[in-house]
Amino acid sequence: MNETVKKTVTAAKILGLFSLLGLGLVALTFNQTKEKISQNERDALLKSLRAVVSSSLYNNDIANDKIQVTGLNPGAARETTIYRARDNGEPVAAVITALAPDGYNGNISLLVGILADGTLSGVRVVSHKETPGLGDSIETDRSNWILSFDGKSLAGLTDKQWAVKRDGGVFDQFTGATITPRAVVKSVKNALLYFQQHKVEIFSNTEPAEE
């Protein structure tokens, strides 16, 4: 074997050795943190679910009692997850992971909690890319605006009232930002309409849906 080949083979061996070592270390870390990470994600999910549906209302494992539906969020996401809250098996509320596709800057992802009678128990923004200082008033950290949905329902307001004030509705817009609240209002209304039309299906299978 000549010098060049020898050198190349050594270099390749060392590179391979380091790849294996690196792989091992990353795998080890992954294993060590796996449980803690999924626990964190679960806690975060439960915390946000509790924000839209009070945990005193239900006694089931809401984070795992979910179904995937199609046709709710047009375009952006084909599948939407709906979490179901039950008290001793009786349907109490559904939490729809709605998506407002027409925000000022990309999708606004929401949690819409709807009680079995069709009243909103709470709405929260999960993530958004709206302009800081203008559109971000939809966050509870910034303003109480999102709480104005509490207790609202399709029955309580006319179709026209389900809009921001500028469009003749009952929901405030923000100074300098109408597109963001308009998108959120529309998305919440869509979720309510979907709930109204599919209520039976949403609560139908009592067993947690297969992943």
Next chain:
Amino acid sequence: MFSEYSKIIKDGLWRNNQAFVALLGLCPLLAVSNTVVNSLGLGLATTATLVCSSTIVSLIRTIVPSEVRLPVFVLVIACVVTMIELAMNAWFYGLYKILGIFIPLIVTNCTIIGRAEAFASKQSTDKAFLDGLFMGLGFTFALVLLGSMREIIGSGTLLAKAELMFGPAAQSWQINVIDDYSGMLLAILPPGAFIGLGFLIALKNVLDSKVKQRKPAIEQIPVQVVPEQ
């Protein structure tokens, strides 16, 4: 011996500050420096990466053939960052959520491969460790400075959401620098980061030139030109 170490420290923190002088790692610097807590989080994660990668690179510098040194360095850095990312996801979940993509993007911070190649691969392990630590702290310092500037001007607060990093006890750490402040959007948005960084670099240059002006005046006294005879 001591002066060599103090040179490494001074270089990292000031003279060769990776953000202010080398202008490296600008992408995370500009993107996450909108609050002090975000800045500190990313700065410390970068520092941890630098310390680990520089130390490892220095330890393996004699066994890695020069032909494959860069792929090996990249591999080392990528592993370190992945492990730090996992660790942050596990123990600083809130902060991890906010910093998001910028944690894995530490891999692409030129500072890290730059220090590995330019310094750690040629120096003893203790010096490489020190260099990594102080280059990282210098970068953190720049980030936190820019972050506090943007947070004060942009939202009128300091240390908002400190609990993400320091636990629930830090919830009350937020300082309202300016009461009832409506905020200045420009400072929070990316242009504010560019403008702020520009001002900070200008400030550093002014300070440096002031120091330079003073130095010759002191040094000139003992230097006497002796005419040749």
